[in-house]
Amino acid sequence: SYVLTQPPSVSVAPGQTARITCGGNNIGSKSVHWYQQKPGQAPVLVVYDDSDRPSGIPERFSGSNSGNTATLTISRVEAGDEADYYCQVWDSSSDHHVVFGGGTKLTVL
Amino acid sequence: QEQLVQSGAEVKKPGASVKVSCKASGYSFTGYHMHWVRQAPGQGLEWMGWINPNSGGTNYAQKFQGRVTMTRDTSISTAYMELSRLRSDDTAVYYCAKADGWLLRYWGQGTLVTVSS
Numbered sequence: 001s002y003v004l005t006q007p008p009s010v011s012v013a014p015g016q017t018a019r020i021t022c023g024g025n026n027i028g029s030k031s032v033h034w035y036q037q038k039p040g041q042a043p044v045l046v047v048y049d050d051s052d053r054p055s056g057i058p059e060r061f062s063g064s065n066s067g068n069t070a071t072l073t074i075s076r077v078e079a080g081d082e083a084d085y086y087c088q089v090w091d092s093s094s095d096h097h098v099v100f101g102g103g104t105k106l107t108v109l
Numbered sequence: 110q111e112q113l114v115q116s117g118a119e120v121k122k123p124g125a126s127v128k129v130s131c132k133a134s135g136y137s138f139t140g141y142h143m144h145w146v147r148q149a150p151g152q153g154l155e156w157m158g159w160i161n162p163n164s165g166g167t168n169y170a171q172k173f174q175g176r177v178t179m180t181r182d183t184s185i186s187t188a189y190m191e192l193s194r195l196r197s198d199d200t201a202v203y204y205c206a207k208a209d210g211w212l213l214r215y216w217g218q219g220t221l222v223t224v225s226s
Contacts, residue, residue, distance in 0.1 A: 033212040035154075042204055042216040043154065054214070086154050090211035097170060098144065098211065103153040 002091040004101035011107040018074040020104045022087030025068060030089045032070040034063060037103075038083045046085075047072060074106070082108045111135040113205055113217035120223045126193040129220045131205030138186035139163040142208040145179060145190045147201040148219075155201075159208065160188060195224045 005023040012018040022032060032050050035043035045054050047063040050070065060075045074081055087101040116130040131143065145157040158169035160179040167179045178191045188205055203220045206213035 031211070035213070037154075042219050043206075043213075044216070045212065045214055048212045048214075084153075088154075088212070095168065097168070098156040098159075098213075100146075100154045100156060 001097070002089065002093065002099050004087055004089065004099055006085075006087060006101040006104045008102070009105045009107065011109055012074075012077050013109045014077055014079060016077055018077050018081070018106055020072045020074075020085050020106065022070040022072070022101050023068055024070075024089065027068055027070050027089065028066045030065075032063065032065050033088045034061075034072045035086045035088065036081075036083045037086065043086065077106075077108055079108050082106055111207065111215050113207060113215060115203075115205060115217040115220045118221040118223070120225065121195050122226055123196055123224055125195050125224075126191060127195060127222050128189055128191040129203050129205075129222070131188045131190075131217050133186045133188070133207065136207070138181075139183055143179075143181070143188040144206045144208050144213055145177075146204045146206060146213070146216075148204070149198070149201040152201075157190070157203075162188060192222075195222075197224050200224045 034047040036046045037043040046057050046061050050065040051063040062073045064071050084103045086103045091097050091099045112134045114132045119127050121127050139162045142159045144159040147155050160167045162181045176193050181188045205217040207215045
């Protein structure tokens, strides 16, 4: 089955740029979606189809996807961005299954 | 607006079954697949499967094959996830999520299922 690999943690100072990676075999050929989850809350979609933002998500959130790595970029990081972030794809090779990355804890210093 | 409201927390003994409900509103229930995802304490998201509310067709993750059953009642726009032969490591928050293609656009608030003797 398809595997997505994320770093367990990323730390960044307020106002700086955070980059969270999601690695997978030829992930550039897939559509990648990103979710933000704050403690005690359900996940929220923040980027879909590699780089699109749902309505209500700040422009500071952006995404890219190429080769074996997809990246979620959060510009001008704020304290309220501290959360767990998960990448997700659809694995068409395994009978239409959804795959999540292991998650990355973003800490705002 | 679109909303998914799940049933309340459950406490079950090992070997028992649990059935979690997810009531949809604000959109056409039969028009979008419903997925189920769980999260054990301190752990990441784990996909369990989906149901097509229109046809009732399902697709389960291999890990849960034989233990999970997803159903729906279109008359009340509600999806259900039943997990049987519960073990302590099934203790988790269970989420339903409305799919838009293969992304999960809206999520329920989650249902905590605790398995303990």
